[in-house]
Amino acid sequence: MVDVRRLVQMALDLWERSEPAATAAPVPPPPPAAAAIADSRPVSLPDSAPAAPPLRLPVPPPAPVARPAAPAAPASLQAHPAANRSILLQGQRVAYLLQRAKRRSIGFVVSEDGLVVRAPRWVTQPGIDEALQDKAGWIVRKIAEMQHRRASSLSASIHWEDGASLPFLGQPLQLVVDSEQRVARSGAVWRVEEDVPGSPSRLYLALPPSAGRTQIRDLVQAWFIQSARQHFLARLAHFAPLLGVHYTSLRLSSAETRWGSAKSDGSIRLNWRLMHYAPAVIDYVVAHELAHLRVMDHSPRFWDTVAEVVPDHRALRQQLKDMPAPPWDRAA
16 A cells, blocks of 8 residues: 555655755735634644744834933922921922920911911921821811812902992892982892892992992991891791800801801901801801800710701701812902
Protein backbone atom coordinates (compact mmCIF):
# COMPACT_ATOMS: atom_id res chain seq x y z
CA MET A 1 0.00 0.00 0.00
CA VAL A 2 1.34 3.38 -0.98
CA ASP A 3 2.44 5.49 2.00
CA VAL A 4 0.39 8.69 1.58
CA ARG A 5 2.46 10.62 4.10
CA ARG A 6 5.72 10.00 2.20
CA LEU A 7 4.14 11.15 -1.10
CA VAL A 8 2.89 14.38 0.52
CA GLN A 9 6.31 15.09 2.07
CA MET A 10 8.07 14.50 -1.30
CA ALA A 11 5.69 16.93 -3.01
CA LEU A 12 6.39 19.57 -0.39
CA ASP A 13 10.15 19.14 -0.75
CA LEU A 14 9.98 19.56 -4.55
CA TRP A 15 7.82 22.71 -4.15
CA GLU A 16 10.25 24.34 -1.69
CA ARG A 17 13.21 23.70 -4.06
CA SER A 18 11.37 25.37 -6.95
CA GLU A 19 10.78 28.65 -5.01
CA PRO A 20 13.16 31.61 -5.63
CA ALA A 21 15.53 32.65 -2.84
CA ALA A 22 13.94 36.10 -2.36
CA THR A 23 11.46 36.45 0.50
CA ALA A 24 7.94 36.54 -0.88
CA ALA A 25 5.17 38.67 0.56
CA PRO A 26 2.95 36.76 2.97
CA VAL A 27 -0.02 35.15 1.27
CA PRO A 28 -3.37 35.80 2.97
CA PRO A 29 -5.00 32.67 4.27
CA PRO A 30 -7.65 31.09 2.04
CA PRO A 31 -11.30 31.73 2.85
CA PRO A 32 -11.95 28.29 4.37
CA ALA A 33 -9.24 28.83 6.97
CA ALA A 34 -10.67 32.25 7.86
CA ALA A 35 -14.07 30.71 8.28
CA ALA A 36 -12.58 28.08 10.54
CA ILE A 37 -11.04 30.76 12.78
CA ALA A 38 -14.35 32.64 13.00
CA ASP A 39 -16.16 29.44 13.96
CA SER A 40 -15.80 28.79 17.67
CA ARG A 41 -16.45 25.04 17.25
CA PRO A 42 -13.39 22.72 17.23
CA VAL A 43 -12.30 21.55 13.75
CA SER A 44 -10.91 18.00 13.29
CA LEU A 45 -8.03 17.80 10.81
CA PRO A 46 -6.85 14.56 9.20
CA ASP A 47 -3.59 13.14 10.38
CA SER A 48 -2.04 13.91 6.98
CA ALA A 49 -2.63 17.70 7.25
CA PRO A 50 0.35 19.80 8.35
CA ALA A 51 0.10 21.68 11.64
CA ALA A 52 -1.23 25.23 11.26
CA PRO A 53 1.24 27.99 12.17
CA PRO A 54 0.39 29.92 15.37
CA LEU A 55 -1.79 32.98 14.87
CA ARG A 56 0.24 36.11 15.57
CA LEU A 57 -1.69 39.30 16.30
CA PRO A 58 -0.13 42.68 15.51
CA VAL A 59 1.31 44.36 18.59
CA PRO A 60 -0.04 47.92 18.97
CA PRO A 61 2.51 50.68 19.53
CA PRO A 62 2.87 51.77 23.16
CA ALA A 63 0.39 54.48 24.17
CA PRO A 64 1.91 57.88 24.87
CA VAL A 65 2.32 58.60 28.54
CA ALA A 66 -0.13 61.32 29.60
CA ARG A 67 1.59 64.17 31.34
CA PRO A 68 -0.29 65.73 34.26
CA ALA A 69 -1.85 69.06 33.41
CA ALA A 70 -0.57 72.11 35.16
CA PRO A 71 -2.63 72.84 38.29
CA ALA A 72 -5.23 75.53 37.83
CA ALA A 73 -4.76 78.76 39.69
CA PRO A 74 -6.61 78.57 43.02
CA ALA A 75 -9.92 80.36 43.18
CA SER A 76 -10.26 83.13 45.73
CA LEU A 77 -12.99 83.51 48.27
CA GLN A 78 -14.11 86.85 49.58
CA ALA A 79 -11.18 88.68 51.15
CA HIS A 80 -11.68 90.55 54.40
CA PRO A 81 -11.36 94.31 53.71
CA ALA A 82 -8.80 94.60 56.53
CA ALA A 83 -7.02 91.30 55.78
CA ASN A 84 -3.43 91.00 57.03
CA ARG A 85 -2.89 87.29 56.38
CA SER A 86 -3.82 84.75 53.70
CA ILE A 87 -3.76 80.96 53.40
CA LEU A 88 -4.70 78.28 50.86
CA LEU A 89 -7.63 76.23 52.17
CA GLN A 90 -8.99 73.35 50.06
CA GLY A 91 -7.50 74.90 46.92
CA GLN A 92 -8.95 78.35 47.55
CA ARG A 93 -7.13 81.45 48.66
CA VAL A 94 -8.58 82.94 51.85
CA ALA A 95 -7.43 86.39 52.97
CA TYR A 96 -8.36 86.95 56.61
CA LEU A 97 -7.93 89.39 59.47
CA LEU A 98 -5.75 88.10 62.30
CA GLN A 99 -6.28 89.65 65.72
CA ARG A 100 -4.20 88.87 68.77
CA ALA A 101 -6.15 88.80 72.03
CA LYS A 102 -6.04 87.60 75.62
CA ARG A 103 -7.73 84.26 75.20
CA ARG A 104 -6.97 80.58 75.68
CA SER A 105 -7.87 79.23 72.26
CA ILE A 106 -8.06 80.24 68.60
CA GLY A 107 -11.46 81.51 67.49
CA PHE A 108 -12.96 81.86 64.00
CA VAL A 109 -15.73 84.25 62.99
CA VAL A 110 -17.21 84.44 59.46
CA SER A 111 -19.28 87.56 58.77
CA GLU A 112 -20.28 89.50 55.66
CA ASP A 113 -16.80 91.06 55.67
CA GLY A 114 -15.05 87.70 55.63
CA LEU A 115 -12.98 85.62 58.05
CA VAL A 116 -11.63 86.95 61.34
CA VAL A 117 -9.19 84.82 63.34
CA ARG A 118 -8.61 85.67 67.00
CA ALA A 119 -5.61 83.96 68.55
CA PRO A 120 -3.68 84.16 71.83
CA ARG A 121 -0.46 86.13 71.68
CA TRP A 122 1.65 83.08 72.46
CA VAL A 123 0.40 81.00 69.49
CA THR A 124 2.84 80.97 66.55
CA GLN A 125 1.81 81.52 62.93
CA PRO A 126 2.42 77.83 62.04
CA GLY A 127 0.10 76.93 64.92
CA ILE A 128 -2.57 79.26 63.52
CA ASP A 129 -2.11 77.79 60.03
CA GLU A 130 -2.56 74.28 61.42
CA ALA A 131 -5.77 75.30 63.19
CA LEU A 132 -7.06 76.87 59.97
CA GLN A 133 -6.37 73.69 58.01
CA ASP A 134 -8.22 71.65 60.64
CA LYS A 135 -11.27 73.92 60.17
CA ALA A 136 -10.79 74.35 56.40
CA GLY A 137 -14.04 72.66 55.38
CA TRP A 138 -16.15 74.71 57.76
CA ILE A 139 -14.41 77.99 56.89
CA VAL A 140 -14.68 77.56 53.11
CA ARG A 141 -18.33 76.51 53.36
CA LYS A 142 -19.30 79.43 55.61
CA ILE A 143 -17.53 82.04 53.47
CA ALA A 144 -19.16 80.64 50.32
CA GLU A 145 -22.58 80.73 52.01
CA MET A 146 -22.01 84.30 53.11
CA GLN A 147 -20.97 85.32 49.60
CA HIS A 148 -24.12 83.70 48.20
CA ARG A 149 -26.30 85.50 50.73
CA ARG A 150 -24.63 88.80 49.96
CA ALA A 151 -25.09 88.33 46.20
CA SER A 152 -28.75 87.41 46.67
CA SER A 153 -29.24 90.37 48.98
CA LEU A 154 -27.70 92.79 46.48
CA SER A 155 -29.89 91.44 43.69
CA ALA A 156 -32.94 92.10 45.89
CA SER A 157 -32.09 95.75 46.56
CA ILE A 158 -35.14 97.92 47.04
CA HIS A 159 -35.83 100.74 44.60
CA TRP A 160 -37.17 103.56 46.74
CA GLU A 161 -39.66 105.07 44.33
CA ASP A 162 -43.35 105.12 43.52
CA GLY A 163 -44.53 101.67 42.39
CA ALA A 164 -41.56 99.78 43.84
CA SER A 165 -42.11 96.48 45.63
CA LEU A 166 -40.56 94.85 48.70
CA PRO A 167 -41.47 91.79 50.79
CA PHE A 168 -43.68 92.24 53.84
CA LEU A 169 -44.79 89.22 55.88
CA GLY A 170 -43.62 87.03 53.01
CA GLN A 171 -45.75 88.76 50.38
CA PRO A 172 -45.01 91.60 47.93
CA LEU A 173 -45.85 95.07 49.17
CA GLN A 174 -46.17 97.87 46.62
CA LEU A 175 -45.21 101.43 47.51
CA VAL A 176 -47.57 104.21 46.42
CA VAL A 177 -46.61 107.85 46.78
CA ASP A 178 -49.99 109.34 47.70
CA SER A 179 -49.19 112.93 46.88
CA GLU A 180 -52.90 113.90 46.81
CA GLN A 181 -53.47 112.18 50.18
CA ARG A 182 -56.42 110.18 48.92
CA VAL A 183 -55.65 107.36 51.35
CA ALA A 184 -52.81 108.50 53.61
CA ARG A 185 -53.48 111.78 55.37
CA SER A 186 -50.14 111.51 57.12
CA GLY A 187 -47.40 108.96 57.50
CA ALA A 188 -48.07 105.61 55.85
CA VAL A 189 -51.22 103.52 55.48
CA TRP A 190 -51.22 99.80 54.65
CA ARG A 191 -54.13 98.55 52.60
CA VAL A 192 -54.88 95.09 51.23
CA GLU A 193 -56.79 95.28 47.96
CA GLU A 194 -59.32 92.53 48.68
CA ASP A 195 -61.34 93.32 45.56
CA VAL A 196 -58.48 92.19 43.31
CA PRO A 197 -57.40 88.62 44.29
CA GLY A 198 -53.70 87.97 43.94
CA SER A 199 -52.73 91.62 43.75
CA PRO A 200 -50.04 92.86 46.15
CA SER A 201 -50.98 94.86 49.20
CA ARG A 202 -50.13 98.56 49.01
CA LEU A 203 -48.45 100.98 51.35
CA TYR A 204 -49.67 104.52 50.73
CA LEU A 205 -47.16 107.21 51.64
CA ALA A 206 -48.23 110.78 52.39
CA LEU A 207 -45.39 112.42 50.49
CA PRO A 208 -45.17 115.10 47.78
CA PRO A 209 -44.45 114.12 44.17
CA SER A 210 -40.95 115.54 44.53
CA ALA A 211 -40.08 113.18 47.41
CA GLY A 212 -36.62 111.69 46.99
CA ARG A 213 -35.49 108.15 47.60
CA THR A 214 -34.19 108.87 51.08
CA GLN A 215 -37.52 110.38 52.16
CA ILE A 216 -39.43 107.37 50.85
CA ARG A 217 -37.06 104.92 52.53
CA ASP A 218 -37.17 106.70 55.89
CA LEU A 219 -40.97 106.78 55.96
CA VAL A 220 -41.24 103.11 54.98
CA GLN A 221 -38.66 102.17 57.60
CA ALA A 222 -40.53 104.02 60.35
CA TRP A 223 -43.70 102.16 59.38
CA PHE A 224 -41.86 98.80 59.31
CA ILE A 225 -40.46 99.36 62.80
CA GLN A 226 -43.87 100.31 64.19
CA SER A 227 -45.47 97.25 62.55
CA ALA A 228 -42.67 95.00 63.84
CA ARG A 229 -43.19 96.06 67.45
CA GLN A 230 -46.92 95.38 67.27
CA HIS A 231 -46.45 92.01 65.59
CA PHE A 232 -43.66 90.85 67.90
CA LEU A 233 -45.55 91.80 71.06
CA ALA A 234 -48.55 89.77 69.90
CA ARG A 235 -46.42 86.69 69.13
CA LEU A 236 -44.46 86.96 72.40
CA ALA A 237 -47.76 87.04 74.28
CA HIS A 238 -48.81 83.92 72.38
CA PHE A 239 -45.69 81.76 72.86
CA ALA A 240 -44.51 82.78 76.36
CA PRO A 241 -47.35 81.00 78.22
CA LEU A 242 -46.97 77.93 76.01
CA LEU A 243 -43.30 77.67 77.00
CA GLY A 244 -43.94 78.59 80.61
CA VAL A 245 -41.60 81.60 80.56
CA HIS A 246 -41.93 85.30 81.29
CA TYR A 247 -40.07 87.94 79.32
CA THR A 248 -39.42 91.36 80.85
CA SER A 249 -38.84 93.63 77.87
CA LEU A 250 -38.67 93.81 74.07
CA ARG A 251 -36.14 95.85 72.16
CA LEU A 252 -35.85 96.12 68.38
CA SER A 253 -32.59 95.60 66.54
CA SER A 254 -31.34 96.44 63.05
CA ALA A 255 -28.31 94.12 63.05
CA GLU A 256 -27.14 92.81 59.69
CA THR A 257 -26.63 89.13 60.59
CA ARG A 258 -28.40 88.49 63.91
CA TRP A 259 -32.15 88.02 64.12
CA GLY A 260 -32.60 87.98 67.86
CA SER A 261 -31.14 87.44 71.31
CA ALA A 262 -32.28 86.70 74.85
CA LYS A 263 -30.75 87.39 78.26
CA SER A 264 -31.19 85.60 81.53
CA ASP A 265 -32.94 88.68 82.96
CA GLY A 266 -35.84 88.03 80.56
CA SER A 267 -35.07 90.76 78.00
CA ILE A 268 -35.68 89.91 74.36
CA ARG A 269 -34.18 91.62 71.33
CA LEU A 270 -35.66 91.02 67.83
CA ASN A 271 -34.66 92.39 64.45
CA TRP A 272 -37.38 94.50 62.84
CA ARG A 273 -36.24 93.29 59.38
CA LEU A 274 -37.90 89.98 60.23
CA MET A 275 -41.08 91.62 58.94
CA HIS A 276 -39.87 90.74 55.43
CA TYR A 277 -40.50 87.06 56.18
CA ALA A 278 -43.60 84.91 56.38
CA PRO A 279 -45.38 84.84 59.77
CA ALA A 280 -44.30 81.23 60.36
CA VAL A 281 -40.62 82.20 60.06
CA ILE A 282 -41.14 85.08 62.51
CA ASP A 283 -42.84 82.67 64.92
CA TYR A 284 -39.79 80.42 64.81
CA VAL A 285 -37.45 83.29 65.78
CA VAL A 286 -39.77 84.46 68.57
CA ALA A 287 -40.08 80.94 69.97
CA HIS A 288 -36.32 80.44 69.62
CA GLU A 289 -35.52 83.45 71.81
CA LEU A 290 -38.20 82.64 74.37
CA ALA A 291 -36.87 79.07 74.61
CA HIS A 292 -33.54 80.54 75.70
CA LEU A 293 -35.24 81.73 78.87
CA ARG A 294 -35.50 78.03 79.76
CA VAL A 295 -32.26 76.76 78.19
CA MET A 296 -29.50 79.30 77.58
CA ASP A 297 -27.52 77.18 75.12
CA HIS A 298 -28.15 75.26 71.89
CA SER A 299 -28.05 71.79 73.39
CA PRO A 300 -30.47 69.03 72.32
CA ARG A 301 -32.65 70.01 75.27
CA PHE A 302 -32.95 73.52 73.85
CA TRP A 303 -34.10 72.29 70.43
CA ASP A 304 -36.58 69.95 72.09
CA THR A 305 -37.98 73.01 73.88
CA VAL A 306 -38.37 74.89 70.58
CA ALA A 307 -40.04 71.86 69.01
CA GLU A 308 -42.73 71.93 71.71
CA VAL A 309 -44.28 75.00 70.06
CA VAL A 310 -42.72 75.01 66.56
CA PRO A 311 -42.36 71.37 65.41
CA ASP A 312 -41.06 72.34 61.93
CA HIS A 313 -38.41 74.72 63.26
CA ARG A 314 -35.63 73.13 61.19
CA ALA A 315 -37.34 73.89 57.88
CA LEU A 316 -38.21 77.42 58.99
CA ARG A 317 -34.65 78.03 60.11
CA GLN A 318 -33.42 76.91 56.69
CA GLN A 319 -35.79 79.37 55.00
CA LEU A 320 -34.28 82.14 57.07
CA LYS A 321 -30.83 81.13 55.81
CA ASP A 322 -31.78 80.65 52.18
CA MET A 323 -33.73 83.89 51.69
CA PRO A 324 -31.71 86.93 52.80
CA ALA A 325 -33.63 90.09 53.56
CA PRO A 326 -33.09 92.99 51.13
CA PRO A 327 -30.62 95.63 52.28
CA TRP A 328 -31.87 98.96 53.55
CA ASP A 329 -28.60 100.83 53.86
CA ARG A 330 -28.49 101.80 50.18
CA ALA A 331 -31.00 104.01 48.41
CA ALA A 332 -31.28 102.02 45.20
